[in-house]
Amino acid sequence: MNGEYQFFAALLVGLMGAGHCFGMCGGIVGAFSQAMPAHRPLGQRMGFLFAYNLGRISSYVIAGVAVASLAGALGTLFAVDQYLALLQLLAATMLILMGLYIAQWLPLLAHIERAGKPIWQAMAPLRQRLFPINSRLKALAAGALWGWLPCGLVYSTLTWALSSADPVEGGLIMAGFGLGTLPALVAMGAAADKIAQIIRKKQLKLLSAIVLIAYGCQMAYIALNQIV
Numbered sequence: 305m306n307g308e309y310q311f312f313a314a315l316l317v318g319l320m321g322a323g324h325c326f327g328m329c330g331g332i333v334g335a336f337s338q339a340m341p342a343h344r345p346l347g348q349r350m351g352f353l354f355a356y357n358l359g360r361i362s363s364y365v366i367a368g369v370a371v372a373s374l375a376g377a378l379g380t381l382f383a384v385d386q387y388l389a390l391l392q393l394l395a396a397t398m399l400i401l402m403g404l405y406i407a408q409w410l411p412l413l414a415h416i417e418r419a420g421k422p423i424w425q426a427m428a429p430l431r432q433r434l435f436p437i438n439s440r441l442k443a444l445a446a447g448a449l450w451g452w453l454p455c456g457l458v459y460s461t462l463t464w465a466l467s468s469a470d471p472v473e474g475g476l477i478m479a480g481f482g483l484g485t486l487p488a489l490v491a492m493g494a495a496a497d498k499i500a501q502i503i504r505k506k507q508l509k510l511l512s513a514i515v516l517i518a519y520g521c522q523m524a525y526i527a528l529n530q531i532v
Contacts, residue, residue: 310473311480313519314461317399318484320512321406321457353490355440356447360489361482363451364458365475368465372474375466389530391467396527398460399520405456407513413456420454427452457485464523 379387404410427449434446461481465474 308476310464310468311476314464314477314480315484317457317461317516317519318481319487320515321402321485322488322508322512350490352437352440352443355443356437356450357482357486357489359444359447359449360451361447361479361486363448364461364478364482367451367462368474368476368478369471370474371462371466372468373471375469375474376471379469386531388467388469389527391463391469392527393524393531395460395464395467396520396522396524398463399523400517402457402460403513403516403520406516407510409513413459416459417454417456420459424452424454 375391398413401410401413405413431446431449434442434449437443437446458481461478465477468474468477
């Protein structure tokens with residue numbers, strides 16, 4: 305799959321994961337909104353909010369480039385076609401598990417999220433130094449730290465970036481995913497209640513889960529054909 309296709313596919317995954325974003329990041333976005341300068345015009349508050357999300361997406365891209373570069377380097381030690389197919393199969397499995405998690409049919413990824421919490425807790429002193437968030441630069445830095453929050457949806461997409469074994473494609477996948485999550489998280493920060501109500505609807509979560517599972521199954525089918 306070429307980089308452009310993967311970018312838009314990852315964008316769709318981010319959009320479909322909006323319901324999960326509300327559950328995982330609602331408290332963080334609320335805390336950030338309270339830490340922003342009060343009584344500022346809406347335009348200025350949105351500037352802070354977009355700086356925050358730019359930092360978050362930048363961390364996703366850096367992580368995507370890093371894991372894809374690592375996979376590419378390790379690929380020199382193995383039969384490349386089989387190796388990449390196995391990585392794609394892992395990515396497909398993670399996407400399917402993410403869909404099952406969002407639908408609350410199999411919350412296996414919750415255990416993976418809990419495994420990453422010690423790292424997030426260790427970063428607490430860095431986060432505290434940025435408060436109060438009274439400049440866009442601080443908002444950008446806070447968002448960059450937020451990008452390392454343990455999240456099954458991020459991990460699933462990061463595995464997908466890993467399977468590309470190409471730093472450019474890995475970065476594009478995570479950039480697409482980050483942009484896909486942007487509407488939900490900006491809506492949270494801007495207190496857009498109507499959008500929040502739509503995203504929280506059970507029917508939309510189920511649709512999102514089915515789309516993720518279907519895409520994961522397609523990716524698994526392609527990977528298995530390459531292995532066989």
